[in-house]
Amino acid sequence: xxxxxxxxxxxxxxxxxxxxxxxxxxxxxxxxxxxxxxxxxxxxxxxxxxxxxxxxxxxxxxxxxxxxxxxxxxxxxxxxxxxxxxxxxxxxxxxxxxxxxxxxxxxxxxxxxxxxxxxxxxxxxxxxxxxxxxxxxxxxxxxxxxxxxxxxxxxxxxxxxxxxxxxxxxxxxxxxxxxxxxxxxxxxxxxxxxxxxxxxxxxxxxxxxxxxxxxxxxxxxxxxxxxxxxxxxxxxxxxxxxxxxxxxxx
Numbered sequence: 612x613x614x615x616x617x618x619x620x621x622x623x624x625x626x627x628x629x630x631x632x633x634x635x636x637x638x639x640x641x642x643x644x645x646x647x648x649x650x651x652x653x654x655x656x657x658x659x660x661x662x663x664x665x666x667x668x669x670x671x672x673x674x675x676x677x678x679x680x681x682x683x684x685x686x687x688x689x690x691x692x693x694x695x696x697x698x699x700x701x702x703x704x705x706x707x708x709x710x711x712x713x714x715x716x717x718x719x720x721x722x723x724x725x726x727x728x729x730x731x732x733x734x735x736x737x738x739x740x741x742x743x744x745x746x747x748x749x750x751x752x753x754x755x756x757x758x759x760x761x762x763x764x765x766x767x768x769x770x771x772x773x774x775x776x777x778x779x780x781x782x783x784x785x786x787x788x789x790x791x792x793x794x795x796x797x798x799x800x801x802x803x804x805x806x807x808x809x810x811x812x813x814x815x816x817x818x819x820x821x822x823x824x825x826x827x828x829x830x831x832x833x834x835x836x837x838x839x840x841x842x843x844x845x846x847x848x849x850x851x852x853x854x855x856x857x858x859x860x861x
Contacts, residue, residue, distance in 0.1 A: 614839045616643035620693045621838065622686075623647060624676045624733060625703030627654025629802035630752065632661075633827030634700050634834045639667035641835055643698060646689040647671045650703070668693070676703040677729035686736045695740045698838050701730035701774075702752040708763040708809055719766045726770035731777065738790075747790035748838045751778045752830070755798035755853050763809075771796075775849075782847030791846040795833045798853020800825040820855035 621638045625631040627649030639645045639662040647662075649655040652673025659671035670692050674685040689696060704726045709718065730751060741747025754761075754771040761768055775794060782792040801824040813824075833850040836842055 614641040614835055614841070616641045616698065616838060619643045619698055619838075620689065620696050621645050621698035621700065622689060622696050622733070622737065623700045623702060624729075625649055626658050626700075627651040628658075629804060630797060630800060630827045630830050631700075631702040632658045633831040634702060635669070636661060636665075637828070637831035637835050638698065638700075638838060639665070639669060641839070642667075643838070644693045645669040646685070646693060646696070648674045648676055648685055648703070650675050676701075676733060677725045679732050682732050682736050690740070695744060696737045697741050697744050697746055698748045698750075699733065699737050700750045700752065700834055700838075701733055703729060704752070704770075706754075706764065706767050706804060709766065710763055711765050714766050719769075722766040722770050723773070726767070727773040727777070730774055734781070738785075741790045742788060745789040747785075747788075748842070749778075749781065749790065749792040750834050750837050751775075751792070751794045753778070753794045753796040753849075755796045755851065757796060758851075779847050786846055789843075791837070791842065793837045793842075793846060793848050793850070795830055795837070795850050795852055797830050798825060798851065800827060800830060802827060823854065825852065825854055 621643040623631055623635040626635040626647040635645050635647050635658050645662055647655045647658045655671035659669040662669035672685045674681045751774050753775050756768045757772045757775050778792050778794045829852050833852045
């Protein structure tokens, strides 16, 4: 399917590496201008260079996507350099592994702040652009763990479960406005974050129905569709991109 988002401006958070980078590169290939937001300014700059070297349009902004003032500043710069924002992919997040009784309040609050409050703040900042345009695409990167659970990740699963609920609530509230809100929960995707985790990646991949670990580009393809005109009648939904890992509906 050929997708064109020419004239659209997209913000992809956490796009300095891994899944976020793949999403930013794919949306740029579909002609959107990309604002690469990441707390890792160097990684963001590399992603933007990959896009511009391929003939696309992108800017890199180092930003803590859980800090309200930083988000506002990043959005203002994005508007000034690229234009009004009508595509948002909330990808930034952390996924620590911690036994339940070792999760202190400080760590729990940090995970919730980054993975749940962060998207809330980013959406609040960008939503007025979409309302004014009477068109918008919000895609939240949740997690397959909200269906299956994950040992040692109570804090992470709780944060992503909250983001799932936020997605559905926003989808209902903004359905009449031309703005869609959907989610993509990655299922076992080969990223630096996964490789740094305690999971035996190759052994787990062998147990998957497709017998392989997923690629960041698999998630990017799902996001590209949800960001397109063709997905205009889809909202509050989940595209479970997990190689058949489970058959969940949420």
